Amino acid sequence: MEQHKVIYTAKVQTIGGHNGTARSVDGRLKDLLAPPAAGETDTSPEQLFAAGWSACFEGAMQLAARKMNVSLPPAFAINTEIDLQDAAEGYFLGARLKISLPELERNVAQAIIDAAHQTCLYARVTPGNIRVALSFA
Template structure:
C-alpha cells in the first residue's frame, strides 16, 4: 500500500460563510485566519450506467466497485447499494473519528473508546416548497459516550457535519 498523496493549500483568500466557502472580495488578509485544506488527490469516484442503477468506482489506496440500485422502498429492486446508504456509512465513520479526536483533545479519550455512531439518512421532499428535487435529512445517534460537550465538539469538527451545516465548496465542470 502506498501512503495517501495529500497536499495542503492555504485558505487565506477564502471565507467560510453560512452558505459554504466563498472567495473573499475586498477583504484584507489580516482579517482572515490562516487555515489549510487537505487535498486528497487519490480519492476520486466515478459513476457510469443508468444513474442510480449503475456502477460506482472509487480509486486510491483501496479501490472499490459497487453496483448501485434504487432501494425497494423507492420502487427499485434493492439489489445493490444506494447513495444514501453510502453517505450514511461515510458520515457515521467520520463522526466516530471526530468524536474520538474530540475526546482525546479534552484528555478524556476513554469516554469515546467504545462509542458507536449510527447515521440515519432520509431522502424526501425538500422543506422549501419552491425547490425542485429531493431534500436530505440526517439523524446522528451516539451510543457509548454521554459527554454532551465532546459530542458537540465532534459535530463542529466532522467534515460531513460541517458540510451540511455550513455548506461545502462544490464546483461542476463540463469535460
C-alpha cells in the same frame, strides 16, 4: 489567495446513476448502485453517504475526547440514518446520528458530541442544506 494542502483525493467513476456502478480508480470500491427502497441488494448512494458521515463523525469524536482527556468506551457506536425526502421545492436530505457512548456521564458524552459536530467535515459542509438531528442514546 490562501494555499491549501491536499491530504487525500478520492477518485470515483459513476456510470448509470442510481441504477449503475461506482468504482474507485484504485479499485478499492466496486459497488453496484440501486435506487433507495428499490428492494434490491445493491447499495444506494444514500447508504454510502451515511457510512462516510458516520466514519467522519467517529474520528471527530475521538479527536474531541483526546482533547478533553477522556477515553471513549470500546463499545461506542454511531447509527446514522440518511433520509431522502420529497417536498414541493424538490428532493432534499435529512440526517440523524444516534450516538451510543455507554459508560460516560451524560454531560461528558454531550460535550464530546457537540465538539465533534463542530469539527466533523460532513457536518461543516452541510449546514443549511441538510436537516441534521443528533441524539445521545
